[in-house]
Amino acid sequence: MTVQNLASSDHSVEISGLEKRYTPQRGGEGGRGIEDVSFTVPHGKFFTLLGPSGCGKTTTLRCLAGLETADRGTISMNGRPVFSAADSRDVSPDDRPIAMVPQSYGIWPHMKVFDNAAFPLRYGRTTYPKAETRQRVLTMLEQVGLTEYADRWATQLSGGQQQRLALARALLCEPEVLLLDEPLSNLDAKLRSQLRTELRSFQQKFGVTTIYVTHDQGEALAMSDTIVVMNKGRIEQIGSPNDIYDSPASRFVADFVGSANLIPGVTEAALGSGDSAVDAKTSVGVVRCGRFTTPAVPPTAGQEMFVCVRPENIRVSTGTPGPEGANRFAARILSSEYLGDRQEVVVTVGDIELRAHADAHLDARPGDEVSAVLDPAWTIALWS
CATH class of the missing domain: 2.40.50.140 (Nucleic acid-binding proteins)
Incomplete structure (x- = not known):
């Protein structure tokens, strides 16, 4: 099984001038979540948003997913606009060519592993007959090493196995863009190191464009084709891992990365x-x-x-x-x-x-x- 490539543009994702403001809640602080965020993501690349808590990386990802509505800017996926503040265009998350793995994985505890993985094929954008659904799910579970766990309850899986299941379910959506929101942050250090290698391997194997959010510099340097370093809602630097580490553009980047x-x-x-x-x-x-x-x-x-x-x-x-x-x-x-x-x-x-x-x-x-x-x-x- 391979993820479909429905590309009609040189880039899977193009963001221009994205801005999101938050209003104060009951005396709390509001202000700008992100400001003038612009970047492009080539097809099939692993693209990471890196920065400390509160820097705007998750807000950017949620705007991409359609879970947040930006106040300004545009977002296009494979040449098709999915958001434009000027044109009042805001395509719903269900109609965007994406799949998302949240920090908690979103695994349903009342379902078995097979049913968790099969969910998007039964109720997603594109559904399949029962026999084809079974074949697709078993093929995917084999590729992520979970075939022998297909009939187990999801709660019986380890943290690493749950991460693989969440990734398998996302890939079964055949997304054009895969969004990952700190999926390794709940794991211990040794398992994180092992799974980041597996995750990068899966991404290269399926060739799906991936946008990854993390505050872990080691993850970003080890896995990414391109890193966007963010700070206080703005982009500090965009570059390859080597560029970011060896030629930082600011004191913040130099001090934060490594x-x-x-x-x-x-x-x-x-x-x-x-x-x-x-x-x-x-x-x-x-x-x-x-x-x-x-x-x-x-x-x-x-x-x-x-x-x-x-x-x-x-x-x-x-x-x-x-x-x-x-x-x-x-x-x-x-x-x-x-x-x-x-x-x-x-x-x-x-x-x-x-x-x-x-x-x-x-x-x-x-x-x-x-x-x-x-x-x-x-x-x-x-x-x-």
């Missing part, structure tokens, strides 16, 4: 159009940044900025220190944690604390003098 050391400073010289590196004056000295996201207005000399460097891009060494400069600084070990494959150390450079991933066999203790080298190729200049 671990980052952020060193305040000022730009030493104006940024020219052909420059491939930026020098920053900081309290620990001049730091060369070999990576940066060019802002809308080129920064000038003396402009406030932050140097971002990931812990894995700081080398900590003992012995005779080399000459300072070239991003090499005298440092002192503040704390150290042995994690088997590495040590996570905190060093002080002047009045700045830096977290670094050091060699597992680094022979240094708190208080020892060391050298800290910030790899210029992976040190990032940020102006926002």
Whole structure:
């Protein structure tokens, strides 16, 4: 069984200028849920909305599903408009080419596994004769590894099995777009890691366009083709996992996705159009940044900025220190944690604390003098 591709556009989903406001409830706070959210999702891709609680990612997903009505903007699926505030168009959820897996999975406890999976084929947009329904359901249950559980009550399944059942039921709808709202958040860490691999594998196997909501950066980096990082109702950055991690567009993205050391400073010289590196004056000295996201207005000399460097891009060494400069600084070990494959150390450079991933066999203790080298190729200049 394969999910039907009814595409008539280069993108499965196109959102433009989406805005949703909430009115205060009995003295509570209202305000903007999302503002000027725009993005496109190519066919067959795994697209993730990532951000902290309250950032607007679930509101965006619910607007896509038709469970929320936006105040402005447009939504199209496979070239067909399903929402337009200007045209007063708002296609009902039942008539949108989607299937959705909620955070709680939505498994019906009074039904057996087979009946849960068969529900959309019996009562959905497209229904099938009894024999074909049975064949389709059993084929799908086999593909998600639940054939032997077909006659069990849904409540007898483990959390991971319930997640597979919810996914199987959604795929049996043959959606053009699959919406997933933090479906792994209720599972323990080990099972989450296992199931995110399975979920990505299923998505690639069926080729269904998927929009996934999560606050877990690890999930987003491991599973996604494209990540949208959201904050306070707005989009901070859109890019591949590599782009988001290695070239964050703002301090928020750098700090939220992974671990980052952020060193305040000022730009030493104006940024020219052909420059491939930026020098920053900081309290620990001049730091060369070999990576940066060019802002809308080129920064000038003396402009406030932050140097971002990931812990894995700081080398900590003992012995005779080399000459300072070239991003090499005298440092002192503040704390150290042995994690088997590495040590996570905190060093002080002047009045700045830096977290670094050091060699597992680094022979240094708190208080020892060391050298800290910030790899210029992976040190990032940020102006926002």
